[in-house]
Amino acid sequence: MSNTQILSPTLSQQVAQFVASRSYDDIPPTVRERAKLVMLDAIGTAFAASRYPFAPIALSALSSLGTGDSVVIGNQARLALRDAVVMNGILVHGLDYDDTYLPGSVHLSASCIPVVLGMGVHAKANGKDMLMATLLGLEISARIAAAAKGGFVNAGFHATGIAGVFGSTVAAGRLMKLNAEQHALAQGVALSVTSGTLQPLQEGSWTKRLHPGWAGASGITAAAFARAGYVGPAQAYEGHFGLYTCFLGEHKASAQPKSVVEGLGETWEFTRTSIKLFPACHQLHAFMNCAIKLSKEQSQPFSADNVESVRTLIADAAVPLVCEPLASKLKPASSYSAQFSLPYSVACALVRGKFGLNEIEAPSYTDADLLKLANKVSYEIDPNPGFPKSRSGEVIVKMKDGRELRHRDNILPDEPASADAIIEKFMQNTIGVLTAARAQSICDAVLELEQLTDAQAFATTLAMLAVAGHPAPALVAA
Numbered sequence: 001m002s003n004t005q006i007l008s009p010t011l012s013q014q015v016a017q018f019v020a021s022r023s024y025d026d027i028p029p030t031v032r033e034r035a036k037l038v039m040l041d042a043i044g045t046a047f048a049a050s051r052y053p054f055a056p057i058a059l060s061a062l063s064s065l066g067t068g069d070s071v072v073i074g075n076q077a078r079l080a081l082r083d084a085v086v087m088n089g090i091l092v093h094g095l096d097y098d099d100t101y102l103p104g105s106v107h108l109s110a111s112c113i114p115v116v117l118g119m120g121v122h123a124k125a126n127g128k129d130m131l132m133a134t135l136l137g138l139e140i141s142a143r144i145a146a147a148a149k150g151g152f153v154n155a156g157f158h159a160t161g162i163a164g165v166f167g168s169t170v171a172a173g174r175l176m177k178l179n180a181e182q183h184a185l186a187q188g189v190a191l192s193v194t195s196g197t198l199q200p201l202q203e204g205s206w207t208k209r210l211h212p213g214w215a216g217a218s219g220i221t222a223a224a225f226a227r228a229g230y231v232g233p234a235q236a237y238e239g240h241f242g243l244y245t246c247f248l249g250e251h252k253a254s255a256q257p258k259s260v261v262e263g264l265g266e267t268w269e270f271t272r273t274s275i276k277l278f279p280a281c282h283q284l285h286a287f288m289n290c291a292i293k294l295s296k297e298q299s300q301p302f303s304a305d306n307v308e309s310v311r312t313l314i315a316d317a318a319v320p321l322v323c324e325p326l327a328s329k330l331k332p333a334s335s336y337s338a339q340f341s342l343p344y345s346v347a348c349a350l351v352r353g354k355f356g357l358n359e360i361e362a363p364s365y366t367d368a369d370l371l372k373l374a375n376k377v378s379y380e381i382d383p384n385p386g387f388p389k390s391r392s393g394e395v396i397v398k399m400k401d402g403r404e405l406r407h408r409d410n411i412l413p414d415e416p417a418s419a420d421a422i423i424e425k426f427m428q429n430t431i432g433v434l435t436a437a438r439a440q441s442i443c444d445a446v447l448e449l450e451q452l453t454d455a456q457a458f459a460t461t462l463a464m465l466a467v468a469g470h471p472a473p474a475l476v477a478a
Helices: 011-021 029-049 054-063 081-093 109-122 127-146 159-175 180-191 199-203 207-227 249-254 282-297 316-322 326-330 335-339 342-352 368-374 419-429 436-447 455-463
Strands: 307-314 377-381 391-399 404-411
Touching: 011 127, 011 159, 011 180, 029 081, 029 109, 029 127, 029 419, 029 436, 054 081, 054 207, 081 109, 081 207, 109 127, 109 159, 109 207, 109 455, 127 159, 159 180, 159 207, 180 207, 199 207, 199 316, 282 307, 282 316, 282 342, 282 391, 282 404, 307 316, 307 342, 316 377, 326 342, 335 342, 342 368, 342 377, 342 391, 419 436, 436 455
Parallel strands: 307 377
Antiparallel strands: 307 391, 391 404
16 A cells, blocks of 8 residues: 555545435436437437448447447447447547537547446436436536646647546446445546547547547446446545646646536536537637628628638647648548648638538538638637637638628637527438437437436437338448
């Protein structure tokens, strides 16, 4: 045993006590409703992603390791529990269309929801159990990410792959009915199975999609080890080699680990998560709002022929994500590259006045006219970006006739979409995958989750890709 003095209660113990003691009746109705909407959005994005080539490739890799009885959203395949969680996490996050909790730069649902869907069946849980696991997991992920004060991203880590492990551990542990001591042990184990860097964004490669599902599977592993009595570190967060020391490096001084438990149960941070209405990196959304507004104000469409230049002001921390390397951002080589390209997304929003799933497909990101305008988009460091508390963007268009058009937008952390917008997004995301009637039945089931008695039956509805008279869609090119 180390001679290092351990102060009690540790942050892990405080989180564990909260998670183990909270009951359904303790949760405000508005918080329960928001959790269901977050789940609905995650499931919808997974159905949309099932049409893209990365989905069958990932499924092929996981299937080669064996099969099981856990469902894959939008597919007839069955995988072992943790492999299904990995796969469903890839689907939820694969289009980068899932929610983002902006204070922590973390995607909350992509790891937590696959865990709840998989473990819900495995544990024979009812709807209330699944809802509790969901909102507790989302909350802990949000708090752990926010306490880093932007440091995970600054240090080159994907916050979802880091904080998502701990939230998934909580969700899995809740469904396993762990006691407070076991929940604390589980967080210690979770510290050793945490990973995920941002290098994929430098190259436009696919592995960022893997992080949330891997976090979910790691969370299940950590909870199972703790249930069996496997001993993890007591100081998972604040220890000398704990989360905020090891994963933040030179940025550790700005972290506030104690904020993980401040106001826990009084203020529900996850309810602030932003539901994406553009399928792209959240660092781009303010810029697209600006470009769309400018587009709608013009009588003549923007084009490379009438635009002299486009300047953008962006937070320094966002540059490696959406501006560099410049050559790949000016000419995206894949749909994923397009989703993380400031020049392309701004050009697209200026010309088309929108940015949806069609804009991340090959006919768009290879469009010569769009790319010609994208090459006129430059960036400068914003002297007053507001990051990480908010995501701001400014677009300045200099026209060839001498006019200068500009707009600035600031996306606040408290900017979740309305219930109606989330439901509409879900229905749009399932077009071409499900009949409208089946999509509506899934939507109703999620929004009435407390009434669920058979988790297996619900999971099966998510696995049905092709239905009678409505064949599976053709895959969309990456």
